[in-house]
Amino acid sequence: MKKFIVLAVILTMAQTIGAFAGPEGKAIVPPPPPPPPPSYFRPDEFDIGAFGSWMDFTSTHNVTNGSIHGWGGGGDLTFWFPWKYAGVRFQGAGFDISGHGNQRTKVVTVPGFAPVTVTGGGGSFPIGEINGDALLRLPLDDFWPGVHLAPYIFGGFGGVLVGSPGETHTINQTFTVTNNATGETHVVTFTGRRANGIRNALGTDRVLGRIGGGLEYRFTPHIGIFTEAAYVIPNGASNNFVQWNFIGLRYAF
Numbered sequence: 001m002k003k004f005i006v007l008a009v010i011l012t013m014a015q016t017i018g019a020f021a022g023p024e025g026k027a028i029v030p031p032p033p034p035p036p037p038p039s040y041f042r043p044d045e046f047d048i049g050a051f052g053s054w055m056d057f058t059s060t061h062n063v064t065n066g067s068i069h070g071w072g073g074g075g076d077l078t079f080w081f082p083w084k085y086a087g088v089r090f091q092g093a094g095f096d097i098s099g100h101g102n103q104r105t106k107v108v109t110v111p112g113f114a115p116v117t118v119t120g121g122g123g124s125f126p127i128g129e130i131n132g133d134a135l136l137r138l139p140l141d142d143f144w145p146g147v148h149l150a151p152y153i154f155g156g157f158g159g160v161l162v163g164s165p166g167e168t169h170t171i172n173q174t175f176t177v178t179n180n181a182t183g184e185t186h187v188v189t190f191t192g193r194r195a196n197g198i199r200n201a202l203g204t205d206r207v208l209g210r211i212g213g214g215l216e217y218r219f220t221p222h223i224g225i226f227t228e229a230a231y232v233i234p235n236g237a238s239n240n241f242v243q244w245n246f247i248g249l250r251y252a253f
Contacts, residue, residue, distance in 0.1 A: 040148040040218035041139035042252070043084035049076045049226065051248035053093050055127075057241045070095035070127060074245070078135070089133045089154065093245075098124045129232075129243075131158030131210060148218040152228075155211040160234055162205055206234040210243075216250065224250045 050073070057068040074093025081087055133156035140147045178185045214228025226248040233240050 037141070037145045038221075039084075039139050039141045040221045040224075041080075041084060041137065041141070041150050042221060043080060043082045045078075045080040045084070045087075046253045047076075047078040047080070047250050048253075049078065049248055049250040051075070051093075051226075051245040053095065053243060053245045055095055055097075055232075055241050055243045057239075068097065070097035070124075072096060072127075074129075080137075084139070085137055087135045087137070089135055089156075090131070091133065091158075092128070092130045093243075095127045095129070096124050097127050125162075128161035129158060129208075130161075131208075132156050133210075137216070148224075150216050150218075151213065152216065153211075153213040154228075154230075155209075157207065157209050159205065159207050160232075206236060206239075208232055208234040212243075214245070218252075222252050224252065226250055 052073045053071070055070050055072075072093055072095035074091060076089050076091035078087055078089040133154040135152055135154045137150045137152035139150045141149070174187060176185055176187055210230045210232040212228055212230030214226055216224050216226035218224040227244075227246050228248070229242065229244045231240065232243050
């Protein structure tokens with residue numbers, strides 16, 4: 001009887017130890033770490049953007065009296081390749097250009113006479129600009145998850161369309177001329193024209209090249225803001241200008 005009791009106790013203990021030990025040979029595998037958040041800048045994107053814009057001809061060598069600048073706005077269409085770091089873009093913008101804004105300048109109308117003080121300028125005229133660009137971008141959220149910012153550079157070609165700038169300003173100056181031998185005097189009026197500065201700088205419609213860079217921030221994979229600046233080089237001498245696109249909104253499909 002004692003043998004049966006001892007055997008029953010041994011069998012019970014063996015079953016209990018086996019239940020706590022688990023299946024023989026099964027290893028405990030830890031769960032995989034969660035994947036990093038996806039980048040908001042994706043391949044095969046098609047983007048639509050709109051922006052305010054400003055251009056400045058002050059650094060142009062032909063612009064010597066005051067600043068010629070313009071405010072405007074535009075839009076763009078961008079496609080990013082399957083390699084999401086490169087893309088192409090079509091961009092257009094329009095500007096209202098102001099030239100010299102009532103600048104007072106000295107003009108010599110007749111050699112040997114004192115310079116004439118001339119007030120001119122003011123008014124405005126339109127300029128249109130179209131461009132095709134190649135782009136390279138670097139989404140920072142590829143390296144720092146949660147930092148949905150992408151610096152980018154671009155370069156391309158296009159054209160600038162110059163509207164009517166109100167070509168010239170009339171200059172009138174009256175002189176009193178005295179004959180030293182007889183003492184006789186005559187009143188003489190000279191009339192001239194002062195050419196518009198932007199017409200001197202750009203002339204007519206021109207093709208252009210440009211290079212620049214910018215920053216884009218995405219709030220979601222579809223909605224973002226951006227700002228960018230470009231140095232624009234129309235064909236011809238001394239007529240380059242700077243363009244800054246700001247308050248840009250972008251939607252990515």
